[in-house]
Amino acid sequence: VVKSPASGQLIEVNVSNISYIGKVEDPMNFILCAKKMNIETLRSHQEWRAKTKTFNAVFRIRGGLMRATHAFFEKHNLLHLDPNVITTSDCEGAGEVFTITNLHKTEYIKDIPQTKDGKIDYNADMFQKHAFLTVSSQLQLEALCSGLSRVYTTNPSFRAEHSISNRHLASFTHIEYELAWIDH
Numbered sequence: 001v002v003k004s005p006a007s008g009q010l011i012e013v014n015v016s017n018i019s020y021i022g023k024v025e026d027p028m029n030f031i032l033c034a035k036k037m038n039i040e041t042l043r044s045h046q047e048w049r050a051k052t053k054t055f056n057a058v059f060r061i062r063g064g065l066m067r068a069t070h071a072f073f074e075k076h077n078l079l080h081l082d083p084n085v086i087t088t089s090d091c092e093g094a095g096e097v098f099t100i101t102n103l104h105k106t107e108y109i110k111d112i113p114q115t116k117d118g119k120i121d122y123n124a125d126m127f128q129k130h131a132f133l134t135v136s137s138q139l140q141l142e143a144l145c146s147g148l149s150r151v152y153t154t155n156p157s158f159r160a161e162h163s164i165s166n167r168h169l170a171s172f173t174h175i176e177y178e179l180a181w182i183d184h
Contacts, residue, residue, distance in 0.1 A: 062173075069154065069175060078150040078177060083140035085155060088131050096160040097132035098170075101125050133158035137176055145178035152177035 004012040024030045042049050049055035070080065086100060103112050103125050113121040122130045137155045145151050157174035 066154065066173075073152045073177065076150070078152045078179075079148055081141070081144055081148075081151050081153050082155055083134075083137040083144065083153055085134045085137075085158070086127075086131055087134045087140075088127065088129050089139055096162075097135055098158050098160045100131050100133060135159055136174060138178075141176055141178040145180045149180045150178075 001011050001013055004010060006012070037052060039054065042052070042055070050059060073080065101122070103120065113124040115121045122128065125131070134155070135157055137153045137157070141151055141153060152175065154173055154175050156171050158171050160170065161168060
């Protein structure tokens with residue numbers, strides 16, 4: 001790094017040696033070389049998202065929004081919490097839930113424990129009951145609020161609706177808050 005002799009820039013990098021660590025074997029089919037890329041393609045190549053202009057911008061905007069969100073709630077004396085995202089409640093029927101289980105560690109469905117009526121026996125599962133990824137942290141925040149007064153979360157929420165579209169998110173950041181003992 002040296003002081004730049006050119007106007008309009010303070011410094012520049014002078015390179016004296018380049019070491020090639022690999023090459024793109026088929027540049028015509030390398031996804032990041034494409035002039036335009038369908039966002040659907042990135043569903044199966046998440047490691048490339050931040051290298052695209054669209055997702056680079058999305059992640060930077062999201063980072064700025066999260067900083068502003070935390071600053072706002074901190075200014076109003078709310079405590080940031082991360083309630084569990086694993087729950088046994090579907091939070092007032094807020095949406096389709098993702099089931100989580102460790103019963104599927106076998107490759108054979110016949111080996112999954114069942115009740116007498118043929119349903120999955122969640123008593124044999126880790127939580128000993130049917131458990132889900134949360135669709136909302138509201139119920140946990142309400143309980144936490146009773147002891148901590150002013151709380152909020154930026155927890156992820158999960159919705160399992162059967163839809164693959166540009167308007168559907170299976171996981172998203174869900175800002176929720178609860179305040180106790182307010183008079184105005």
